[in-house]
Amino acid sequence: MDLIFATNNQHKVAEISSMLTDSWSIQTLEDVGFTREVPETGSTLEANALQKARYIKDHLGKDCFADDTGLEIEALNGEPGVYSARYAGPEKDSDLNIRKVLSEMEGKSNRRARFRTVIALIINGKELFFEGIVNGIILEKSEGTGGFGYDPIFKPDEAGVSFARMPLSKKNQISHRGRAFSKLVEYLKTIN
Structure with missing residues (x-):
């Protein structure tokens, strides 16, 4: 079955395609x-994904899905979100986004953050949401050259390295997008 992903971001497509069976x-x-x-x-991730x-x-x-992701940093009151x-x-x-975050984080002791992805799926006349959080x-500085976006400056609690230093298969197991995609994939299996 074909499903349109409302994106042209090939990194995202590679992530979800690696999780799907050949039937999709x-x-x-x-x-x-x-x-x-x-x-x-939209002013929220949910609103953007659904829009x-x-x-x-x-x-x-045609049936489709879209996602929106935000990096939410405690010391920056949830920005950039x-x-x-x-x-x-x-x-x-x-690169400019990373530099801005690092600049705004200078001197801050609280470095807690989370990535959150929301997927909006429209299929068979239904609108559904799937969320993933890490x-x-x-x-304090970029580490690694893999991944994309903020991956070089975000280290998940479940790993000793940044997302940018992980193989895609490892990142998919613990990432916000991987978790949201897993929920989407499980749902798609029930209607296949």
Whole structure:
């Protein structure tokens, strides 16, 4: 069965594709020739994920899902949160975002943070949510070259290294997105 993932982020597609059986085929917006900008104007992760999924469902008429992820840092009152991708500006530059977080964390002893992913699935006329959370700390400097986004400065509680220093298979086992995707995959298995 085909399911559209309202993204063109190949890192995310690789993560979920590695978890699915061959009975499901994930298509990106690029795969289906959808080139319009998908709105993302919600004030919460849930609102953004659902807005993106509804937009694709309305325009393509096909079952789909969308996600939104935020890095929530205690010492920064939950920031960058829903604005994680564009924290340092609208260009969504990961290096600039990391530099901004590290700058704002200078001198702070509380380095507790969490990554949270929310997936909105629209399938068979239903709208469902799946959430994944991983707790950890913000490192004082980048470590590793793998992953994407804030991975080089986030060390989950379950590991001794940053996400950027883990193989994808290990990251999928404990990451926020991996946990949300696992819940989505388990649900998809029940309707396959």
